[in-house]
Amino acid sequence: MRFKKLNDGNEIPMIGIGTWQLTEQEIGINALKYALKIGYTHIDTADIYGNQDIVKEAIKGKNREKLYITSKLWREFLDPKLVESECDKALMELDLDYLDLYLVHWPDRTKPLAEISYEMSKLKEKGKLKSFGVSNYTINHLQELLDQGIKVAINQVEFHPFLNQSSLLDFCNRHSISVTAYSPLARRKVFHDPDIKQISKKYSKTGGQIALRWLIQKDIVVIPKASSEKHIKDNFEIFDFELSISDMQKIDEIGKIRPKRLINPEFGDFEY
Numbered sequence: 713m714r715f716k717k718l719n720d721g722n723e724i725p726m727i728g729i730g731t732w733q734l735t736e737q738e739i740g741i742n743a744l745k746y747a748l749k750i751g752y753t754h755i756d757t758a759d760i761y762g763n764q765d766i767v768k769e770a771i772k773g774k775n776r777e778k779l780y781i782t783s784k785l786w787r788e789f790l791d792p793k794l795v796e797s798e799c800d801k802a803l804m805e806l807d808l809d810y811l812d813l814y815l816v817h818w819p820d821r822t823k824p825l826a827e828i829s830y831e832m833s834k835l836k837e838k839g840k841l842k843s844f845g846v847s848n849y850t851i852n853h854l855q856e857l858l859d860q861g862i863k864v865a866i867n868q869v870e871f872h873p874f875l876n877q878s879s880l881l882d883f884c885n886r887h888s889i890s891v892t893a894y895s896p897l898a899r900r901k902v903f904h905d906p907d908i909k910q911i912s913k914k915y916s917k918t919g920g921q922i923a924l925r926w927l928i929q930k931d932i933v934v935i936p937k938a939s940s941e942k943h944i945k946d947n948f949e950i951f952d953f954e955l956s957i958s959d960m961q962k963i964d965e966i967g968k969i970r971p972k973r974l975i976n977p978e979f980g981d982f983e984y
């Protein structure tokens with residue numbers, strides 16, 4: 713397993729399994745147990761996914777120190793006074809003593825975001841979290857946190873060949889904030905892209921593996937969601953090949969030719 717060192721000294725596995733919409737008990741537990749069996753250690757969940765009980769069942773009896781569990785604070789609870797009780801709720805649902813990573817799921821400028829992250833930093837001191845971060849933050853949101861002296865470890869954002877967030881990545885790199893790519897397979901769209909199909913043939917890898925590898929070579933953590941054993945295994949087999957610089961550049965261009973943001977709810981606060 714490859715890891716990325718965070719700015720707080722902790723390490724995150726470069727690949728995790730996403731769990732959004734993994735809500736059917738038997739399918740969910742089996743999928744996550746299979747993922748753990750073949751070597752995944754990192755699971756991405758959230759309060760709003762309604763599946764922390766599934767994650768709990770899948771990780772039962774596993775060596776806690778070998779696992780990496782992320783959860784997220786939902787928008788409704790963006791109140792400094794609720795951060796600890798929401799974290800406690802996640803810990804109870806997951807039957808854990810601590811989370812490896814706790815994220816503010818979405819920014820909301822009407823809420824005291826810096827104070828909320830500060831509350832998370834206090835939970836880290838109390839041992840309820842190893843790291844804290846944010847999700848769906850733009851450069852402006854991150855800059856506002858930095859201006860108030862808050863440095864988060866990670867920003868988890870939509871990132872795939874159709875949404876190549878190179879400016880956000882540069883900004884994060886400059887401030888040593890790690891980036892995690894959600895929807896890294898563009899919710900299956902990568903399998904149908906003509907350029908990815910062509911590159912995929914050249915390396916004898918699937919379109920999904922090409923998209924994940926492109927992210928890994930940018931030092932971005934990936935959390936593809938999959939429920940079938942074949943998909944879970946395929947997504948894990950991305951460390952035995954390397955994309956050439958010219959193929960990396962070709963994929964870099966896809967976002968300019970066929971741009972697409974897939975996750976953009978009405979409360980999203982994106983400038984681009």
Ligand SMILES: NC(=O)c1ccc[n+]([C@@H]2O[C@H](COP(=O)([O-])OP(=O)(O)OC[C@H]3O[C@@H](n4cnc5c(N)ncnc54)[C@H](OP(=O)(O)O)[C@@H]3O)[C@@H](O)[C@H]2O)c1
Nearest residue numbers: 730731732894895896897898899936937938939940943946
């Ligand atoms: N922070 C946020 O706001 C946020 C937003 C969205 C997502 N996320 C996180 O990121 C994770 C991943 O994103 P996502 O679920 O939106 O999309 P994704 O990982 O890009 O795509 C998931 C889809 O791709 C399919 N798939 C997976 N592996 C495949 C393979 N090898 N071959 C063919 N199809 C494959 C899955 O099908 P099967 O399930 O049938 O295998 C599923 O339909 C989420 O589950 C969640 O944990 C976070």
